Amino acid sequence: GAVVSQHPSWVICKSGTSVKIECRSLDFQATTMFWYRQFPKQSLMLMATSNEGSKATYEQGVEKDKFLINHASLTLSTLTVTSAHPEDSSFYICSATPSGRGNEQFFGPGTRLTVL
Amino acid sequence: GESVGLHLPTLSVQEGDNSIINCAYSNSASDYFIWYKQESGKGPQFIIDIRSNMDKRQGQRVTVLLNKTVKHLSLQIAATQPGDSAVYFCAENTRDDYKLSFGAGTTVTVRA
Numbered sequence: 102g103a104v105v106s107q108h109p110s111w112v113i114c115k116s117g118t119s120v121k122i123e124c125r126s127l128d129f130q131a132t133t134m135f136w137y138r139q140f141p142k143q144s145l146m147l148m149a150t151s152n153e154g155s156k157a158t159y160e161q162g163v164e165k166d167k168f169l170i171n172h173a174s175l176t177l178s179t180l181t182v183t184s185a186h187p188e189d190s191s192f193y194i195c196s197a198t199p200s201g202r203g204n205e206q207f208f209g210p211g212t213r214l215t216v217l
Numbered sequence: 218g219e220s221v222g223l224h225l226p227t228l229s230v231q232e233g234d235n236s237i238i239n240c241a242y243s244n245s246a247s248d249y250f251i252w253y254k255q256e257s258g259k260g261p262q263f264i265i266d267i268r269s270n271m272d273k274r275q276g277q278r279v280t281v282l283l284n285k286t287v288k289h290l291s292l293q294i295a296a297t298q299p300g301d302s303a304v305y306f307c308a309e310n311t312r313d314d315y316k317l318s319f320g321a322g323t324t325v326t327v328r329a
Binding site for chain 2: 105107133135143144145146147150192194196198204206207208209210211213
């Protein structure tokens with residue numbers, strides 16, 4: 102149980118284009134989902150907290166207009182990287198918290214984004 | 218093998234030996250701690266967790282120790298196996314804020 106999927110697993114795009122990454126909780130409902138970014142050989146850095154039915158809360162230094170987050174249902178959150186640039190190339194990971202189990206986070210397999 | 222000091226980025230251990238991975242945290246309000254294993258190109262995988270009202274918790278081949286006095290957390294892996302090679306992260310949060318704060322990570326390499 103508590104499986105989180107991400108799609109796509111990897112994507113290559115041209116500079117200036119937008120890319121959407123999906124995060125799904127497959128066997129549970131998630132009121133809260135989190136989006137992280139991880140650069141090579143570094144730790145996970147929280148980008149934003151996504152709550153179903155409300156606006157995402159972004160961490161300091163993360164541009165909300167560049168990283169659009171939508172959490173329209175209890176099993177799906179999307180992250181759209183708008184006008185992507187090479188410096189946005191990274192490993193994007195989501196996690197989901199089962200409703201009522203505030204401390205626990207289950208992580209997706211990650212999405213490798215490469216911007217040319 | 219045993220890591221000496223804190224925040225060492227790498228740990229090399231002989232197969233079959235025990236591994237100890239250390240982590241320091243700074244937030245005295247943190248009350249929930251988790252160890253994750255991350256293999257190359259994959260998302261973090263839960264290993265074991267511990268709450269601040271405990272100082273030790275054991276799982277299958279793993280033990281987590283929490284010393285709140287010095288804000289130190291450790292993960293012990295017994296009889297380390299090649300499949301244990303990965304990056305290990307500690308993470309923490311508080312009861313009032315479920316956002317996880319991750320440590321820098323330790324790369325564990327198991328020698329055959």
